[in-house]
Amino acid sequence: xxxxxxxxxxxxxxxxxxxxxxxxxxxxxxxxxxxxxxxxxxxxxxxxxxxxxxxxxxxxxxxxxxxxxxxxxxxxxxxxxxxxxxxxxxxxxxxxx
Numbered sequence: 001x002x003x004x005x006x007x008x009x010x011x012x013x014x015x016x017x018x019x020x021x022x023x024x025x026x027x028x029x030x031x032x033x034x035x036x037x038x039x040x041x042x043x044x045x046x047x048x049x050x051x052x053x054x055x056x057x058x059x060x061x062x063x064x065x066x067x068x069x070x071x072x073x074x075x076x077x078x079x080x081x082x083x084x085x086x087x088x089x090x091x092x093x094x095x096x097x
Contacts (some may be wrong), residue, residue, distance in 0.1 A: 001069040011049045012076045013088050018042065020080060023051055029075050031064040038065070050074065 004012070015023075025031070025047055033054055037043050046052040051073035054065050069077065079088055
């Protein structure tokens with residue numbers, strides 16, 4: 001499974017409840033991406049930050065867009081459900097000087 005990047009973890013620690021709810025709901029199950037969701041900067045930020053992906057349901061021809069959580073998004077949802085948003089950041093060991 002893909003490990004979330006530091007940028008994705010930083011974004012996730014600042015996500016609001018609505019973003020977490022949407023990401024949780026698209027984990028493992030693709031949903032149609034409505035025009036209003038696509039136009040919503042708060043929700044589209046999940047795609048821009050690599051926690052969700054958007055793709056066409058049919059390879060050739062017009063179709064509705066689907067979106068689903070990426071591996072990194074799925075992993076962050078699991079960590080969020082286990083530990084909460086503030087504990088998403090990896091633990092840093094003390095550096096000796």
